[in-house]
Amino acid sequence: MTNDKAAELLAAVRAVESGERSAASFFAEPKPSRPERPGTERPGRPAAPSARPAVPPPGGPGAAAAGTVTVPDEVRAVLTEGGAPEALGRRVAEALGEGAAELLRADPWQLLAVAGVRPEQADGFARALLGEDCSPGDPRRAEALVVHLLERAALSGHTALEPDALAKGLAQHAVPEPDEAVRGAIEAGAVLVFEDALDAGPVPAPPAPQEGEDGEGEPETPVRMLVGLDRYALAEESLADGLARLTSTFAPSAEEDEGWAEAARSAPSPSAAELITAAARHGLVAHTGGEAARAEPAALLTAARALGVRAYGAAHTENGRARLEELTPREPAPEDDGAGTGAENVGAGSDVVTVAGLLAGREGPGRDEDGAWDLDLLVVCDAPQLDTETAAMLVESLRDGSRLVLSGDPAQLGSAGPGQVFKDLLAARFCAQVVSRTPDPGPVGELVSGIGIGELNQVEAPGKEVVIVPVRDAGEAVHRTVQLLADSVPRAIGVPAEHTQVITPGHGGAAGTRALNAAAKERLNPGPGRFGGFDPGDRVAHSPSPGRTTMGAVVSADEAGLHLDCAGQTVTVPRERVAETVRHGWAVTAHQAAGMRWPAAVVVLPGDATGALTREWVYTAFGRGERHLSVVHGAGEALPRAVASVHAPERTTRLRTLLEAALREEAEQAAAASAREQDDTPTES
Template sequence: MSTDRQAEPAAAEEAEEAEARTPAEADPETEPAPEAATPDTPAAPEAEPEAPDTVAEAEARADAGAGADAEAGADAEPDADAEGNAGADAEAEAEAGADAEAEAEAGAGAEAEAEAGAGGNAGADAKAGADTGAGAGTGAGAEAGAEARTDVEADAGARGDAGAEAEAEAGADVEAGADAESGAEAGAGTGADAGAGAAVDGVVPAGLSEAQAELAAQRVERERIARRKAEREAPVDAGAKLSGKAADLLAAVRAVESGAKPPAATFDEAPAAPRRPAPAPPQPRTPAPRPVAVAPGTVEEVRVVLARGGAPEALAAETAAALGEDAAEALAENPWRLLSVASVRPTQADGFARALLGAGAGPGDERRTGALVGWLLLQAALKGHTALEAPVLRSALAQYAVPDPAGALETAIAEGAVLVFQEPLGAPGAQYEEGEEEPVRILVGLEGSAMAEESLADGLARLANAFDALADWDKAVGAAPNPSAAELIRAVAGHGLVTHTGGEAARAEAAALLAAAGELGLRTCLAAHAPGGPDSVTVAGLLSGTEGPGRDADGQFALDLLVVLDAPQLDVETAAALVESVPDGARLVLSGDPGVLGSAGAGRVFADVLAARACPQVVSRTPDPGPVGELVSGVGIGELNQVEAPGKEVVIVPVRDAAEAVHRTVQLVAESVPRAFGIPADEVQVITPGHGGSAGTRALNAALKERLNPGPGRFGGFDPGDRVVHVPSPGRAVPARVVSADAQGLHLERAGARTVVPKEQVEARVRHGWAVTAHQAVGARWPAVVVVLPGDAAEALSRDWVYTAFGRAERHLSVVHGVDQALPRAVAEVLPKPRTTRLTGLLKALVASAREQPE
């Protein structure tokens, strides 16, 4: 038996209902703030070029011309809105006046390995399925009947409108109101950062919001990282004249990459692998400096400068927060520093600079080129990169009319604005014959990412090398519930760092490990990306000190074993802070599914650790159960086949346009799934590729609110009882429900606890949550999930997006399917886009160095 296909209700009734719930109705959500415009720049500027990801793409762009906007041969990034760039003209016609929104749900970072789909080898046929509440129809007859439908008229403008919002390249040009998945959430800087750094070695002062506490704790950990890094030689001293190897690297950026010299002509030998320093003696706890709030006078001074240059004065607070107390003076001296504000684009900064500097604001101005280098690297970080190859960065600079891209890059390096690295591409310790050169690549990155990645590598090596094998685990191994759990317990018994891969069923193996360790008297902690019940904490809560075992006198976690679930969601800065806080002698297990979407922030930590093979890797052989598990396992290895679903566990609902997709989704959530499975509508989650379009989250949430919790939206577009998603910090999306609102802000209930979102942050941090994107859903599961795939979403699909979305369902999965053959094609062919990172190379070097050390 294959999955059933839905029998249709009466045509006239359905047409009427579909028309009544068209997404053209008013959306109660407040649109993002308009992007910054200048006298020389329209409010909705044309698409700008963006930094390509690879040397090949850079060459393709050069061939296509400096103004080329799309990367050569690159499909649209999964789950990433770039409405302000790709298709801006089309959107202007379809949604006049609507602001573009940039979302970076780039699903890259986890390497596709056969083990990701261990235990499963089948998928689901895109044509199979049935509506859970309707009579069953099977075989070709039901399919023909579905294709013969004529009761709902096609929405003439739906595809054109939403097509303009197809998710092109995540993080291309960060617009005002960019979503949390991009790591550039609008408003996250001014409110949240106000509390950053207010912690004292991990102790969070009272009175801070959750977002402030989290950011404060992370700031403290970054300062701890900086102190450790100060004991080592920095790759390049920022602001100092280059010398030694750094000067050689700078001189070689052109020579090596242009082919003028082979690598060996400049680098006589590969640099020695860095050695892990001995642990520093415990330091007395010193108070971390408390943040100095930006004075109102500073904001007013910045407002004056912005007005003089014709930029929106609404950017004053964010600009002052980014540039500090001397923001007005700095901005007047270098107007391109306006690019420090996430919502500002180069064309807008150019217009602002021309208004202030006049004819002196040329494209080759060193102030402009230096700001562009930093901006391009920040945009790359939004797409997951921690560094860019030098030729890629030079090519991107050329697209912004920089007359001497190589010279501009060298100047930025010499001034310490960015760092340059030589990374060997050969295997550590590989021997080369005489005349044979070791392959290298030249990378350029920002100091923050470089410091975090190097600290993370050091911390992982420290844990891998500093532990005491425990001899009491034999009994625990024998009592393990399955062979994979036994293998995991055995690996942790003998090693300080272990990776564990598997699907949802593999989480039980981590639980078995924790139970065994607890019986041995070890202090344990289970941390996950999203709230997961009383037995686990969130990574964010653990770092901020609001959850978990707390910290000891040295500021490190008071535990012996830390298991981190959802490890693919770790970005380098979060991972570095986490690992730095694990004490010597403790054990760390990184557990997760390599097939899901990668982290919202920069890096591909889990995939890089796996690729480095720096520690034991335990691959779960426990398959996910049931038809949904079989389907997801098949998707993980690139297959989308039929699955047997006798209980309608998997249903395909074919639709012809966005209006029908919205109507069918509301039907499924409000009627079909609750009637067929007894699952309340509150436990059904809708997942769709993006926020925009005629069947994006905004349109779906508007229709679902009208059906499930109608109201005037008297609290900033929200009513008591509304399902929402709260974004306390970039990259985190927490399901919640609206309770009330008052002068303090919007009161939410989530995971049994109450929280208040200040009213000035509601627009940027809260959106309705009946329908979410896959990146917002990652790490969580629901009894039933409805995945909506409208026709205009075809280019946004990829294997990891489909794998993530389908895998959120526990008992039932409905797929509202309007993309025809794009779904199986995406599963088979569209892999995650690669990310440029350094962690794998750093870890390999540290491992090789440790092996060379005498016993």
């Protein structure tokens, strides 16, 4: 493709992206000429993505990205021919694997499988490669868009979508006959379709036939049809099966009964006693409560350890792991034998770990010959942050007969990944549930507890535990935030800037994380940003994978990449991964901050971000400060309105339906067994 034609194509794509032109008009213009190629017959689609492995690759944070991917010359050539930037080559090779060039020539819309590529860009690429053969109704385009829409929905937490929602999305991309296009994608095997029964609870007995009826037939059960990608379908079904396995294979030991009873009697609170009793009797327990209730799973771990039970606790973040470990003191572990003492062994040998470290094998117990963890009880805190795939991997790694306790605050924001595991588990009433009665203390705890029930109350804060700072615009919000971070909070509260976290609704905008971090860096650690925009001493947020953020600081940089100190661990981020995984971290979003707490928090509510406010967002953000909370308030009435009545969007998932179906099946089997026993019981003549 000549430079002129590439420029024309880029201009057309940008016009569609900006809304100046419709997607349909993009295909109506004369197509660019292209050399004829043999083999224009449409090949079969590539195999659908396989289910996630039972165990993720080992290594520290970012280890999976440490290796460099070689970009074949054929990939560079097809990208150039299609007018795509050559810099996209690495991501194309990672996403499409071996044979990427041949796949793109046969089906250019497979470019949509590459992270960051938008439909308009894939259309431009296809138009350059296919010429006259390119049309908005191409089945290949429709299938790729269906998969793309489902992947986009996963970023919002959905594991599946209703067909009508998919058809609506296709129509917005000028796909003719979108309903037929959805059916075509299903028939081609690009996606899966599910019909899940919506009936909740045990199936009732059929009504007696009325006069004039023959009594044949059964009442219809309402169903919900959903369309999804196989990776999330397999994860939810595996998770539902695994949870059912834990409940059915666990049998309490009569020998341990007295020990558990004594532990419950000695528990530090009634709620802790209730949790210990539930864990003694059940293989699966859900525990809910705020930050103060974290002491209850800690008490369970301590009690289990005293009874000789191999018990481990896991948290979503390193920050959460450290807080849980503080509540579960134990005797120091034996000194290392010298086999390994570096950061790669942080957490190894400890019975309090991070979820990511546990799954990667860096922390926690070893695995037996069947791949199951060598433990009897796993307590997972921050359970709302579990996405479907992570939860499935956890449950798959538990052996039959072991115990699992999921603990967390259901009022917080949900997981960054697809699914709402904890919420679905609670809603299905699938297992024993323990509701903590331990309130969060102090003015911050009182404020956050009120938000959880929809009330934004004024609280007494004699020690300036809660401070509201009104601002008129975003510029003033940024100025006051940096002032609080660098001066006011350290001076008045005694919490230094490095222990104070700024939280704001989004990355963009005049008072988003980018603007706030730029201002904070200029004040707290000015420098030229000679390491890809970073300098030694910069506070950073490292996100090696979606939904997983570790706070740290820049140490240095060299040919190997950017060297970070993340909670005492040395992490090296390869140069090509820095831009997409590392941000400055004086300010983060509430989703990034979930599972972490700091001595002080400054929450920024700019007027241009009021649409992002929900009760869950406010509850999560306001609860990140342990001793102090400053609210830079420019949201006006949007704040009390969000707390009172605006909730995070509902996620479309299948786990609750699958769990309810398992309960109905169990009830039917129990009823059938009871009926057989009655039939076998001899009667007196």
